[in-house]
Amino acid sequence: MEKNSRENNTADIASRRDFLRKAGTYTAASLTGTAMLLSPKPSKATANVSWAEHFQKHYRLMTEEEKAEAIERLEKRYSEEFGKKVSVDGSTAIDGVLFGYALNIQKCIGCRRCVKACVAENNQSRGKEQEIEWIRVLRLEKGNFSEEDRDKGGYPDDYGIQVGGNAYKPAGVVLEGQHYYEPDKVPEKDAFYLPMQCMQCEKPPCVKVCPVRTTYRDPDGIVVIDYNWCIGCRMCIGACPYWARRFNWGEPDLPKEDMNPVTHYLGNRPRMKGVVEKCTFCIQRTRKGRWTACVEVCPVGARKMGNLLDPDSDVRKVLATKKVFRLRADLNTYPKFFYFMD
Amino acid sequence: MTSNKWCGNLIGLCFLAAVLPSTTYGEATPAGKQCFESRKDMSQVQQKAIHPGEPNVKCSPTTGAVLWWGDPFDGTIPMGDMPVEADYSHEEAVVRPREPQIDRNKLLTICSMACHNGQYVPYPKDKLPRPLRMHNDIVPDAMKLKHGKGAIWCLDCHHAAERTKLIDHFGNPISFNEPQKLCGKCHGQVYRRWREGIHGKRIGMWKVGAKKRWWVCTECHNPHDVEHGEQQSGFAQLDPEPAPMLPKGMKNADHERLHEHTHYSGH
Numbered sequence: 001m002e003k004n005s006r007e008n009n010t011a012d013i014a015s016r017r018d019f020l021r022k023a024g025t026y027t028a029a030s031l032t033g034t035a036m037l038l039s040p041k042p043s044k045a046t047a048n049v050s051w052a053e054h055f056q057k058h059y060r061l062m063t064e065e066e067k068a069e070a071i072e073r074l075e076k077r078y079s080e081e082f083g084k085k086v087s088v089d090g091s092t093a094i095d096g097v098l099f100g101y102a103l104n105i106q107k108c109i110g111c112r113r114c115v116k117a118c119v120a121e122n123n124q125s126r127g128k129e130q131e132i133e134w135i136r137v138l139r140l141e142k143g144n145f146s147e148e149d150r151d152k153g154g155y156p157d158d159y160g161i162q163v164g165g166n167a168y169k170p171a172g173v174v175l176e177g178q179h180y181y182e183p184d185k186v187p188e189k190d191a192f193y194l195p196m197q198c199m200q201c202e203k204p205p206c207v208k209v210c211p212v213r214t215t216y217r218d219p220d221g222i223v224v225i226d227y228n229w230c231i232g233c234r235m236c237i238g239a240c241p242y243w244a245r246r247f248n249w250g251e252p253d254l255p256k257e258d259m260n261p262v263t264h265y266l267g268n269r270p271r272m273k274g275v276v277e278k279c280t281f282c283i284q285r286t287r288k289g290r291w292t293a294c295v296e297v298c299p300v301g302a303r304k305m306g307n308l309l310d311p312d313s314d315v316r317k318v319l320a321t322k323k324v325f326r327l328r329a330d331l332n333t334y335p336k337f338f339y340f341m342d
Numbered sequence: 343m344t345s346n347k348w349c350g351n352l353i354g355l356c357f358l359a360a361v362l363p364s365t366t367y368g369e370a371t372p373a374g375k376q377c378f379e380s381r382k383d384m385s386q387v388q389q390k391a392i393h394p395g396e397p398n399v400k401c402s403p404t405t406g407a408v409l410w411w412g413d414p415f416d417g418t419i420p421m422g423d424m425p426v427e428a429d430y431s432h433e434e435a436v437v438r439p440r441e442p443q444i445d446r447n448k449l450l451t452i453c454s455m456a457c458h459n460g461q462y463v464p465y466p467k468d469k470l471p472r473p474l475r476m477h478n479d480i481v482p483d484a485m486k487l488k489h490g491k492g493a494i495w496c497l498d499c500h501h502a503a504e505r506t507k508l509i510d511h512f513g514n515p516i517s518f519n520e521p522q523k524l525c526g527k528c529h530g531q532v533y534r535r536w537r538e539g540i541h542g543k544r545i546g547m548w549k550v551g552a553k554k555r556w557w558v559c560t561e562c563h564n565p566h567d568v569e570h571g572e573q574q575s576g577f578a579q580l581d582p583e584p585a586p587m588l589p590k591g592m593k594n595a596d597h598e599r600l601h602e603h604t605h606y607s608g609h
Binding site: 084109110111112113115116117120121128131133136177178179180181182183184185186187261286289290291293295296297298299300301304305306307310312313314317318321322 | 380395396400402407408409410411414429538539540541542543544545546547548549550552557562577579580581582583584585586587588595598599
């Protein structure tokens, strides 16, 4: 009985596949035509997307077989594109694990090695046209409260209430602190540094606003994105209070020789133009038990990461013994990224 | 026997003569692309392929710092026995040996064989400080020790008789591979935090009980200069990686540097 139904099922799937294949050929043909009309020189990455990839379901709604197929398709495409064996992992969350992160702002020296290590690991776009970095290190001044500032401080009259830009100028910066500091040596005497990346919120505003639910929180607490399902509306970018998300405005520029071939479907696999991306706590590493690239690279050991459910983990030891705070705790986003001081 | 020793001394001195003019202590031997892990010139690593097309490390093109490890345990040895029970007792703990780094020009070996063998240059009778008459150029920080505010000197950390070793409170030698046993003599609180894994750096597997490469004290700190001028942070200043790309349409980042034109202005 069961065998019968499975056979029926297989036959059913086969006929459906057959239909889709035919339909797909037409669609692919028409799409190619449209693409050629729209852009005179379609990029390699876009041209290589197969019709099957174009029409696949949301990753969360795929069956195991569909996931395996999608992964196989991607591995084939990426391996061809980048000229090396690329693996796409589909590992699910490990039971009993909730990832948490702790960063010692007293130790951080602002060297930006975490930023560049992240790029080396996660296949972000680089180059002159479009440079994407998931971590941003802010340089903050060691300030003091003076009477003069108390009386005269406030918003600048000449720029209106928007600090750092207005409707006629590129705002660029809406946060306090410097993004583009370039001293000869770090740390500087009068500064401290605050690196920011995705906080993997327990109640992520980006997930709330996503109209197609392509971004969601996995059981290990990592907020992930199915890039194929992203429509590029950038609502999540607007919703995120931590400025953690980046958008591929152009075709990503990822040199073949620099591409990291060890990837995860929801993590560092190469992205396409028009999708949003962000830190995933190096999902391709952490779900295999390895520390993230930023934890490993930090030359001062300011970055700690581990399982929040394990009282013996680094992050729990930090929470138990150090002075800890989270950014914008008032927003009730419950970040799992903690800052601490000795 | 004695003549044999003198022979050894002579051979050693020849080595020394051959090595000294061309190199100084702490200088990297140029051969292929070298990067540094934490302290420049004191934590060098040679770039190579661990698998075809897969590098052991990826280095920053601007600063030469290692940014990424293909295999976090490459070139490591077991940490060895530690006197106090901690995380490293329950999981596989490895370290990158410091001895090859410190002795990579073989100066330490040659010096201890050729001169500082207790015969040619006798061992110091006590460990009281005295002005050094020689070798000020070989150990760059020797004459301006910035550690302990004058309360310690060379032989509080270095073994008087065994020049390739450090020394513990009982006068027993400590390997350069295990500086934590030496530093822990004074810095108990930091040593405890390090054992717990919340001071310092570890790479490898995050799971409690899984394999980790532990970074020992001297990989990050320069024991001859822990004060670093006014900073007092324990770290030497580093070259930062380049700033992110400016948003399109923005010419420079002056807006975030000039207080006069932002929110502190009173006009």
